[in-house]
Amino acid sequence: MQQGIHTLVVVGVGLIGGSFALSLKRAGKVQHVIGVGRTLENLQQAQGLGVIDEISQNVASVASRADLILLAAPVGQMGRLMAEMAPHLRANTIVTDAGSTKGDVVALFRQYLPQHLAYCVPAHPIAGSDLSGASAAQYGLYEQCKVVITPLPETLPAVAEQVTALWKSCGADLHHMQAEEHDAVFATVSHLPHLLSFAYVDMVAGKADAERCFDFAATGFRDFTRIAGSHPEMWTDISLANRQALQAELVRYQQALNTVQQLLNNADEAGLTKLFGNARKARVQWHQKFIRKA
Amino acid sequence: MQQGIHTLVVVGVGLIGGSFALSLKRAGKVQHVIGVGRTLENLQQAQGLGVIDEISQNVASVASRADLILLAAPVGQMGRLMAEMAPHLRANTIVTDAGSTKGDVVALFRQYLPQHLAYCVPAHPIAGSDLSGASAAQYGLYEQCKVVITPLPETLPAVAEQVTALWKSCGADLHHMQAEEHDAVFATVSHLPHLLSFAYVDMVAGKADAERCFDFAATGFRDFTRIAGSHPEMWTDISLANRQALQAELVRYQQALNTVQQLLNNADEAGLTKLFGNARKARVQWHQKFIRKA
DSSP: OOSOEEEEEEESOSHHHHHHHHHHHHTTOEEEEEEEOSOHHHHHHHHHTTSOSEEESOHHHHGGGOSEEEEOSOHHHHHHHHHHHGGGOOTTOEEEEOOSOSHHHHHHHHHHOTTOGGGEEOEEEOOOOSOOSGGGOOGGGGTTOEEEEOOOTTSOHHHHHHHHHHHHHTTOEEEEOOHHHHHHHHIIIIIHHHHHHHHHHHHHHTSTTHHHHHHHOOHHHHHHTGGGGSOHHHHHHHHHHTHHHHHHHHHHHHHHHHHHHHHHHTTOHHHHHHHHHHHHHHHHHHHHHHHHHO | OOSOEEEEEEESOSHHHHHHHHHHHHTTOEEEEEEEOSOHHHHHHHHHTTSOSEEESOHHHHGGGOSEEEEOSOHHHHHHHHHHHGGGOOTTOEEEEOOSOSHHHHHHHHHHOTTOGGGEEOEEEOOOOSOOSGGGOOGGGGTTOEEEEOOOTTSOHHHHHHHHHHHHHTTOEEEEOOHHHHHHHHIIIIIHHHHHHHHHHHHHHTSTTHHHHHHHOOHHHHHHTGGGGSOHHHHHHHHHHTHHHHHHHHHHHHHHHHHHHHHHHTTOHHHHHHHHHHHHHHHHHHHHHHHHHO
């Protein structure tokens, strides 16, 4: 089962989809890559760079030739793409994705490909970057990169295993989870911080003395707000796709801030030092582990 | 008036105080530096590195020889230090500091050196770093570094000018502000983000699934939480010293989060995209300016 596949269709040939294609090619796990996208120029660039071998602007016209389809398009387009490919899939065509949220993708698979769930494998490669477009595709992107697979109860184990094996051949570090568990974890460690950073910069920018504030912002501000430079539409999609888990995290954080506010109101020196100390200890431990793995 | 000074007393010979001494020595603006501190080993190291020329563990015993005293000790020690030096100051000894908050230092000057205010110059070099101790002192620290001076109404203009000139000879970029204005600006761009990042990491660390969350935290988390690795006692001091302005910023941020929460509850796609877009635009503009200056 682990011999790789002949034809890969990548819908959305950017950093994520393009790097998947390149890595599988290098590993000899795929013979032919068809890139599907809306922007012909990007697809032509991808073909010129050897990321894809064939261009299509319509997934319906190439789905029947695919052994595996990777949906690396924005979450907002996934439903439409699934609907378009549905009539053309072969019985054993594997359909997987690279979305940052999984509960919503599971729901879309159930809605648009209800007869095909045995071959559907929701997945999330944790490889964010500011780069985008075919020119961002790179061989090494998935080396030691975490990829979370959240198979459906209906997904055939051998199919989940084949997707796992393909990602491993890209150098990735594979993890299996339930979709709900995935979404809760990423609401905590990724989606909430983005929301907090966006809200913070928007607040500062709205102040009467915003210009003066920005003038004196330094490296702490720089790092805390880096993720507020992320793509607004993409993060709206993610926030709404993972709304339930994110709402819960936001409530939890508001409670955490209320605690800090009480400590501050009470000038509770010991309480503040304890909270800051807890945070520092956890952050230092996390960072040491993170560096070792990086 | 701008010829420099003969004897500089630096209380707290670490990154900030030590670098000030080194930079003034290199610029030929000071002839003799006395380092005051509690840890003899650190002072001996400083002397060995040429950062200071003489060691003292008691500011009272050397204050009478100082032309300028820089208080680079933690805010919590400043009142005691001022009380100790008060009886020994010459009429024209300049006293300045390097604290991150200024309203509290102004209050301490008024409390402990009420007869000496003409020669008191509160100041804040914006040169944070994880490094500490005499070995962290470096010549170049203040090159293009912002330094904010918040003179009292009683401070003689010529005295404020002399402190300004000394910092400029270290390569610093000088700014004059009112203490209240300084504290409001830094509550916004530095103290609030620290509080938010500490509160966030403490919250994650307290979750039942903390370990799993930390396992999947990546570069966004890394940057957003870097400042949560800061020194707990130092940030307790700063938070309490600038409590009033920080409380106001915290309330403002809680309102900003309530707005985000409403948008999320209403699944307001356009509203979220607008807020995220505002933040991104401000952050990108800020960063371009920040890089140009760096």
